[in-house]
Amino acid sequence: MYLVNVDADKCEGCGKCVEVCPALILVLNDGKVEVTGNPDDCMGCRSCEAVCEQAAIVVQEL
Ligand code: SF4
Ligand code: SF4
Numbered sequence: 001m002y003l004v005n006v007d008a009d010k011c012e013g014c015g016k017c018v019e020v021c022p023a024l025i026l027v028l029n030d031g032k033v034e035v036t037g038n039p040d041d042c043m044g045c046r047s048c049e050a051v052c053e054q055a056a057i058v059v060q061e062l
Contacts, residue, residue: 002042003060008032010056017048017057033057 004025013031023041026033026048033056035042048057 001040001062002044003062004035004039004042004048005058005060006033006035007056007058010054012054012056014053016051016053020047020051022047 011032013028013033015028015033017033018026018028022045023037023043025035025037025039025041027036028034042059044059044061046059049059
C-alpha cells in the first residue's frame, strides 16, 4: 500500500502528474493536485514523482 503526499505549497497545478498516473487517482482542484477515488488503487509506480518538476509529490510505501 502506498501513501501519496502532495505539498500544496510546492504544487503549481501543471497537471503533468494527473496525465501520467495509470491509476487515475490524481485530479486538479483549484490549481492544486489532489488524490481522489480510492487511494488504495495507487500502484506505487512513482511516475507522478518523476514527472513533477516542483518535487511536490512524494510516494511513500506503507
Ligand atoms: S506535476 Fe507537480 S506541480 Fe504539476 S500538478 Fe502534479 S504535483 Fe503539481
Ligand atoms: S505512484 Fe503511480 S499510481 Fe500512484 S499516484 Fe503516482 S502515478 Fe499514480
